[in-house]
Amino acid sequence: MASTFLLTAGGTGGHLFPAQALAAELVRRGHVVELATDQRVGAYGGDFPARKVHVISSATIAGRNPLALARTAWRLARGTWQARGVIRRLKPDAVIGFGGYPTFPPMFAAFLGGVPSVLHEANAVMGRANRMLARRCSAIATSFPLVGEAAGVYPHKTRQTGNPVRDAVISASATPYDVPQDGGAFQLLVFGGSQGARFFSDCLPPALECLDAETRARIRLVQQCRPEDMDRVRAFYERIGITAELAPFFSDMAERIAVSHLVICRSGASSVSELSVIGRPSVLVPLPHALDNDQGRNADILARAGGAWPVAQSELDPARLAALLSELMAAPGRLAEAADCAKRAGRPDAVRRLADLAEYIASGAPVGALDAQETSSGDAS
Known part of the structure; x- marks a missing residue:
């Protein structure tokens, strides 16, 4: 009934x-x-x-x-x-x-x-x-x-x-992981919760500037930014030659996760669940100073499954982020394995x-x- x-x-x-x-x-x-x-x-x-x-x-x-x-x-x-x-x-x-x-x-x-x-x-x-x-x-x-x-x-x-997870996420999970090709375009997605994360707007642009010119030219970036950060972030990317799509909110986030080679984001429960159901590798930066460290615990679960690389915000400066990006972009096999591990952990x-x-x-x-x-x-x- x-x-x-x-x-x-x-x-x-x-x-x-x-x-x-x-x-x-x-x-x-x-x-x-x-x-x-x-x-x-x-x-x-x-x-x-x-x-x-x-x-x-x-x-x-x-x-x-x-x-x-x-x-x-x-x-x-x-x-x-x-x-x-x-x-x-x-x-x-x-x-x-x-x-x-x-x-x-x-x-x-x-x-x-x-x-x-x-x-x-x-x-x-x-x-x-x-x-x-x-x-x-x-x-x-x-x-x-x-x-x-x-x-x-x-x-x-x-x-x-x-x-x-929403119906859009279930639909997106049917999209197989497209292993990045050596020298080919690299789809990078960055988001930070409901309203974006200022930390990513502060840390990612100088990190991408640290990359060598050949690596930087491969990146096709989609990034969620707070409205007040949009102009300065866009101007920075234009100066260093990064192809970027910026917005405060993406209504089609599931589809954007599905076409990404790597995701950088916070580790809220919905983000971790969607990454695992769709099956995409991620660098997870838990929200710091949370009373119960809930995002840190969520990130640990996906990391133990082999699908993510958690990094504490206090330990992530532009130089380290650039080094991690260079390492992962040069290892498509690792990314494909992490995508598979993430998907096997999904519910x-x-x-x-x-x-x-x-x-x-x-x-x-x-x-x-x-x-x-x-x-x-x-x-x-």
């Missing part, structure tokens, strides 16, 4: 992309999907296959200033009140949360209203908001085996489904597994029977 699902995710790509993938799968199965998110949804919400999008008040807990904490508490309480209204009107069979503080009000409202819920953790380390919600949800779905303080805390309701079936789990929870079946589900076979493979 058709069910109604309320999906909730923060308004950035890292949270919305896996939610979008699940929404598309649930709609294909004949279910009704609505989305609760925050005001940042912007460019990412246009293609979301939801019947309706609800913007819910939220805030991130940061620092210990009493006034700031009071403001945050007020916004979260207001968001919970808004979410309870949405849930009363919609009467969803289940609420599915994808992490971040914007998911806290709808997920907590589901708990207060007795609505079954599934909490999805995209990273190897469970985020703070998810840790607060974990005890109150019906089931927890993870992308990777959890590490850190949440590891093994709720084994009876935790299942490793993988991180859902293209994650969306099916998570949708199965969502349907199971929406059916009202007892949580203790989760082990009977095909999606929760009990292994951590």
Whole structure:
């Protein structure tokens, strides 16, 4: 029977992309999907296959200033009140949360209203908001085996489904890796999360300038840049003769990953999942100073599989980046092997597994029977 699902995710790509993938799968199965998110949804919400999008008040807990904490508490309480209204009107069979503080009000409202819920953790380390919600949800779905303080805390309701990727990523995964040819054009893709990364705009141009002229002439660059960095980065590349396409956001990122010989990016969960499903080698630069080092843990997983080369931002200056690029561009066999290793680590079936789990929870079946589900076979493979 058709069910109604309320999906909730923060308004950035890292949270919305896996939610979008699940929404598309649930709609294909004949279910009704609505989305609760925050005001940042912007460019990412246009293609979301939801019947309706609800913007819910939220805030991130940061620092210990009493006034700031009071403001945050007020916004979260207001968001919970808004979410309870949405849930009363919609009467969803289940609420599915994808992490971040914007998911806290709808997920907590589901708990207060007795609505079954599934909490999805995209990273190897469970985020703070998810840790607060974990005890109150019906089931927890993870992308990777959890590490850190949440590891093994709720084994009876935790299942490793993988991180859902969008339909465009599944389509792009059919594109075989085009091994770069000696002396031929080299497709380099650089991006840095939802809004780009200033670090790449600062580090990459001088790194490419360090390359010898023959190597530099091979590069065909696509780079995500913040709007405020665009003019200076473009001028730099024009001066050193780099063919570059720059933009703050690429709506066809999956296709661009698929035609790349090498990707340089952050190691957010969605990026790591998409790189592995499509199967492309990458230099991963985890976001520094993260409280739980979640991006560092994500990068380690792909590196252990042989599909990536992680480098800490503090250790990556233009000279080292240039040396690494020269080394990899001169070793097409290494790149092809890394592409193959990345692809073998991918979980293209994650969306099916998570949708199965969502349907199971929406059916009202007892949580203790989760082990009977095909999606929760009990292994951590």
